[in-house]
Amino acid sequence: MTRATKPMSLTVNDRQVGPVAVPEGLMMQDFLHEYLNLTGARMGCGQGICHACTVVVEEEDGTLAEMRTCIVGAHWFEGRRVRTIEGIAERDTDGAVTDLSPVQQAFIEHFSFQCGYCTPGFVIGATVLLDRLQREPVSREDLEEVITEALDKHICRCTGYIRYLEAVRDVALKTPGLVTS
Amino acid sequence: MKKRFVVFYTAGVVLIFMFAAAVAVFFGAFQSSVVGSEVEEPLLPDERKALAERGAYVATAADCYACHTAPGGAPWAGGLPIETPFGIIYATNISPDKEHGIGEWTRAEFHRAMRDGVGKHGAPLYPAMPYVSYRKMTPEDVDAVYAYLMSREPMPVADKTNELTFPFNMRRLLRFWNLLNLPGDTFQARDDRSEQWNRGHYVVDALGHCGECHTPRNVMMGMKESAYLQGAVLEGMEAPDVTREGLLRMGFDAPSLAHFMQRGVSAQGGMTGDMFEVVHFSTQYMRQEDLDAMAAYLFDVDDIAAAEEPPPQPEPVEVSAEIAASARGTYLNLCSGCHGASGEGIPHVAVPMTTNITLRLEDPRNFLQTVLHGIPELDFPGVERMQPMPDFADKLDDQELADLATWMRARWGGQGSDVSPSDVENLRREAHD
Ligand code: FES
Numbered sequence A: 001m002t003r004a005t006k007p008m009s010l011t012v013n014d015r016q017v018g019p020v021a022v023p024e025g026l027m028m029q030d031f032l033h034e035y036l037n038l039t040g041a042r043m044g045c046g047q048g049i050c051h052a053c054t055v056v057v058e059e060e061d062g063t064l065a066e067m068r069t070c071i072v073g074a075h076w077f078e079g080r081r082v083r084t085i086e087g088i089a090e091r092d093t094d095g096a097v098t099d100l101s102p103v104q105q106a107f108i109e110h111f112s113f114q115c116g117y118c119t120p121g122f123v124i125g126a127t128v129l130l131d132r133l134q135r136e137p138v139s140r141e142d143l144e145e146v147i148t149e150a151l152d153k154h155i156c157r158c159t160g161y162i163r164y165l166e167a168v169r170d171v172a173l174k175t176p177g178l179v180t181s
Numbered sequence B: 001m002k003k004r005f006v007v008f009y010t011a012g013v014v015l016i017f018m019f020a021a022a023v024a025v026f027f028g029a030f031q032s033s034v035v036g037s038e039v040e041e042p043l044l045p046d047e048r049k050a051l052a053e054r055g056a057y058v059a060t061a062a063d064c065y066a067c068h069t070a071p072g073g074a075p076w077a078g079g080l081p082i083e084t085p086f087g088i089i090y091a092t093n094i095s096p097d098k099e100h101g102i103g104e105w106t107r108a109e110f111h112r113a114m115r116d117g118v119g120k121h122g123a124p125l126y127p128a129m130p131y132v133s134y135r136k137m138t139p140e141d142v143d144a145v146y147a148y149l150m151s152r153e154p155m156p157v158a159d160k161t162n163e164l165t166f167p168f169n170m171r172r173l174l175r176f177w178n179l180l181n182l183p184g185d186t187f188q189a190r191d192d193r194s195e196q197w198n199r200g201h202y203v204v205d206a207l208g209h210c211g212e213c214h215t216p217r218n219v220m221m222g223m224k225e226s227a228y229l230q231g232a233v234l235e236g237m238e239a240p241d242v243t244r245e246g247l248l249r250m251g252f253d254a255p256s257l258a259h260f261m262q263r264g265v266s267a268q269g270g271m272t273g274d275m276f277e278v279v280h281f282s283t284q285y286m287r288q289e290d291l292d293a294m295a296a297y298l299f300d301v302d303d304i305a306a307a308e309e310p311p312p313q314p315e316p317v318e319v320s321a322e323i324a325a326s327a328r329g330t331y332l333n334l335c336s337g338c339h340g341a342s343g344e345g346i347p348h349v350a351v352p353m354t355t356n357i358t359l360r361l362e363d364p365r366n367f368l369q370t371v372l373h374g375i376p377e378l379d380f381p382g383v384e385r386m387q388p389m390p391d392f393a394d395k396l397d398d399q400e401l402a403d404l405a406t407w408m409r410a411r412w413g414g415q416g417s418d419v420s421p422s423d424v425e426n427l428r429r430e431a432h433d
């Protein structure tokens, strides 16, 4: 199969990108790393298993979805709005981080990670989960199970996962409207 | 006037006879048994002991465990729900527990269950238990399975009550079914064929009960013998044609088929769904000579070594530029990361598409179902495994998926018929019914 290039445009972290000529079949992760110098979406397995490479897709209806970038071609994101780990925290006009997102803050407070390789994926996964809980709140007794189910696919080689779970649970409980009593 | 009376009279008598016959069938008057009286004699403890080991193999080849042990349940204690168009039937406890299992079953009762489809107290079994196939088992093999099961740990687990709708909850009606669908004869070896072919026939029909899924069912839900092993749709998936023609079309020769049954993965793809379970619980443990025999029989050759060459790769078929453009983009974006830009796959991660069976089937159903619903991670025999395949139901619309199917089937499966968006829509709807 010959690899021609094709122009593509998309929005990454609220910034319009393209049109830029991108080889067909280039995976999104390579595009982020090589073309945009956004290296936060980590290459773990490259096979769609570990979820270290995920990004948020902001759907047209405003909902968020999680996509693996190692197994999804860059051109799939044509015309879409994407948020990478670099675009999760608040930044000032110079690009310096001013405020971490509640999920990021909680991961730090809970010492959720050690080497941190999996962390971008967990931040993305938890961010998408919290967005869903805003629309579909869950009961307190189901909360742990819902978190586990949502983040289960993320692999971490260092920790026992429990601190990730506790951090996400804390954010969910502290944010009004996510958990019904 | 008189003539009319005679007509009425005759009709009345015929009706009464028919009714009487029906009542007789209902109460079991015409049950045909293939179980001989010699099994009334119980097996001696020593005989049982001697038979049990062989029984373990026979039970494995007959794949008893897959149904009679629920996932996560106690071994041989039953409980697996089997979905039928008439409701749910639960597999029963066949551990030797005296209260809940078959601990009190005599040798003869066990034979009658296996080969006549009749329970301990004479009530017919539901044909979800493949007694139509097991009927062909030799009495020696049935004895061996009996001896093996009786040597297992008793599991005090009560059977679940079937959830069947009226009138299918009336077991006695099965006597009518048996009359029409339970063959009167037993397994007959053919003198004009080799020992390997005959053994293969026995493994396929009696033990492996392949026809229970691969032979289509008639209106009565009996196996349609005229379409023996020609493929059928079960729970939304096609159990493909495994006759010689069907196997050749999928790209097998006899040795590669034997290998596939043992390993569950080959150039033709990976076993999934129900067939993965068959490999997992049964065929991976089959002896090489039984795998060879099965392949020789299915390819209808007397000696597996004499089997024909595998068929050549089908020629790609042209598809319209519009379909190709849409499908190629989808393939590169969503499939190529694992299956390779040229469909070559990644070893131990994702199977190649170039030689995949699913693309060569006439019906696109299995391909569409797989893309819509994905495949869980599967641990194949040995150290082989394949990564889970994501589901794409909400990533592809009907048109995109139809185009992808048309293009991949044409390119690698040699299938020229276009898949339409309504095919996809129908399958999506099926999943919700
Ligand atoms: S790198 Fe993408 S899932 Fe592991």
Ligand code: FES
Residues within 6 Å of the ligand: A112, A113, A114, A115, A116, A117, A118, A119, A155, A156, A157, A158, A159
């Ligand atoms: S913190 Fe090291 S992999 Fe998760």
